[in-house]
Amino acid sequence: MSKIDKKVLIFIVFSIFVLLAVLINSSSHDIRIGGLYISFEEGTTEKYARSVIDESNLREDIKLDYNIDHLHNQYYLVVNQDKKSVLYNELMKANIWIRDEEVIKKGDNYIIVVSKSIANNKDFLDILSKQDLQLKKFVNCHIYFSKQPKDWVSYDKGQKIKKELLEKDKILRVALDDIEG
Numbered sequence: 001m002s003k004i005d006k007k008v009l010i011f012i013v014f015s016i017f018v019l020l021a022v023l024i025n026s027s028s029h030d031i032r033i034g035g036l037y038i039s040f041e042e043g044t045t046e047k048y049a050r051s052v053i054d055e056s057n058l059r060e061d062i063k064l065d066y067n068i069d070h071l072h073n074q075y076y077l078v079v080n081q082d083k084k085s086v087l088y089n090e091l092m093k094a095n096i097w098i099r100d101e102e103v104i105k106k107g108d109n110y111i112i113v114v115s116k117s118i119a120n121n122k123d124f125l126d127i128l129s130k131q132d133l134q135l136k137k138f139v140n141c142h143i144y145f146s147k148q149p150k151d152w153v154s155y156d157k158g159q160k161i162k163k164e165l166l167e168k169d170k171i172l173r174v175a176l177d178d179i180e181g
Contacts, residue, residue, distance in 0.1 A: 032179045033158030035144040039173035042136040049141050063144040071140050075114040077133055084110050094123045111172050
């Protein structure tokens with residue numbers, strides 16, 4: 001390969017990397033967050049949920065829908081590492097599967113997110129009873145920043161807000177309600 005061919009090849013490869021970097025960077029800026037889905041511990045009151053949201057300094061014009069029930073995974077278990085291992089062994093024997101993505105580490109415990117179909121499974125409920133575990137129901141809330149695109153926040157800011165909210169005691173899950181820009 002001649003020196004000119006090598007220079008052209010290097011230029012083309014470099015150009016491709018620059019183009020990919022620009023595309024990746026610009027696509028993350030196009031994603032806008034119009035709100036958040038927040039899952040609180042069972043028993044969390046609307047007053048408490050609103051106070052946590054107010055303390056988070058999100059913005060003043062947000063709308064909070066308290067205790068919505070249209071999210072598909074509404075139930076959870078709280079277990080420590082030892083109980084988690086025993087529970088998973090029992091679930092595998094009963095051919096009941098919980099995906100790893102549905103397990104959240106919170107402090108010293110694990111929050112195991114359970115679908116409605118599993119929550120209604122007799123074998124699953126028998127295992128919980130045998131393991132002395134209690135199935136709980138999330139208090140799910142939806143926060144709208146605004147219906148106006150000018151009030152939506154960037155994906156990066158949404159990730160920052162999510163991280164801050166997950167540090168709160170009674171908040172177990174936070175999902176971004178993203179809107180492609």
